Amino acid sequence: GAVVSQHPSWVICKSGTSVKIECRSLDFQATTMFWYRQFPKQSLMLMATSNEGSKATYEQGVEKDKFLINHASLTLSTLTVTSAHPEDSSFYICSASLPYTGGYGYTFGSGTRLTVV
Amino acid sequence: QKEVEQNSGPLSVPEGAIASLNCTYSDRGSQSFFWYRQYSGKSPELIMFIYSNGDKEDGRFTAQLNKASQYVSLLIRDSQPSDSATYLCAVNIWISGSARQLTFGSGTQLTVLP
Numbered sequence: 001g002a003v004v005s006q007h008p009s010w011v012i013c014k015s016g017t018s019v020k021i022e023c024r025s026l027d028f029q030a031t032t033m034f035w036y037r038q039f040p041k042q043s044l045m046l047m048a049t050s051n052e053g054s055k056a057t058y059e060q061g062v063e064k065d066k067f068l069i070n071h072a073s074l075t076l077s078t079l080t081v082t083s084a085h086p087e088d089s090s091f092y093i094c095s096a097s098l099p100y101t102g103g104y105g106y107t108f109g110s111g112t113r114l115t116v117v
Numbered sequence: 118q119k120e121v122e123q124n125s126g127p128l129s130v131p132e133g134a135i136a137s138l139n140c141t142y143s144d145r146g147s148q149s150f151f152w153y154r155q156y157s158g159k160s161p162e163l164i165m166f167i168y169s170n171g172d173k174e175d176g177r178f179t180a181q182l183n184k185a186s187q188y189v190s191l192l193i194r195d196s197q198p199s200d201s202a203t204y205l206c207a208v209n210i211w212i213s214g215s216a217r218q219l220t221f222g223s224g225t226q227l228t229v230l231p
Contacts, residue, residue: 043223111160
């Protein structure tokens with residue numbers, strides 16, 4: 001149980017275009033979703049935290065106008081990379097806070113490899 | 118600044134040996150600690166979590182927590198080549214109200230040599 005399905009698993013896009021990444025919680029309600037970015041040989045860096053029905057909270061240095069996060073339902077959160085550039089190429093991972101764990105349990109999506117050419 | 122630090126690695130151990138991975142954290146208010154394993158190009162997968170001081174064992178894995186020293190470690194006994202991966206230490210840090218978030222260390226790359 002407690003699966004988060006993330007799509008697409010990989011995407012290649014042209015510079016200047018936008019890309020949307022979806023994360024769906026399949027068998028639970030994800031009130032809080034976290035979005036991470038991971039560059040090669042580096043750790044996961046939290047980009048933003050989204051709560052269902054409210055605006056996302058972005059970490060310092062993350063451009064909220066560039067990385068649009070929507071968490072309109074308890075089972076779906078999306079990250080849209082707008083006007084993507086090659087430096088946005090990275091591994092993007094979503095994570096949901098698990099219910100009934102007091103905020104201590106998390107499950108991760110399978111990740112999306114974004115390559116901007 | 119709230120940080121999680123790990124051995125820079127890489128760490129190589131022979132098959133069958135014990136691999137020891139270490140992590141320190143700066144936020145004394147942290148209450149839960151996680152070890153994740155990440156294979157190249159894949160998402161992290163949870164190995165263990167620990168809340169209380171002392172040792173917690175699960176199969177070949179033992180997590181050790183010392184809150185006074187702000188130190189958490191992971192021991193892997195009888196290491197296997199399939200254990201070769203990057204191991205991420207993560208700390209659940211309180212943000213505000215009831216909100217918490219995971220903060221990850223930089224990871225230690227482990228190679229188990231056949």
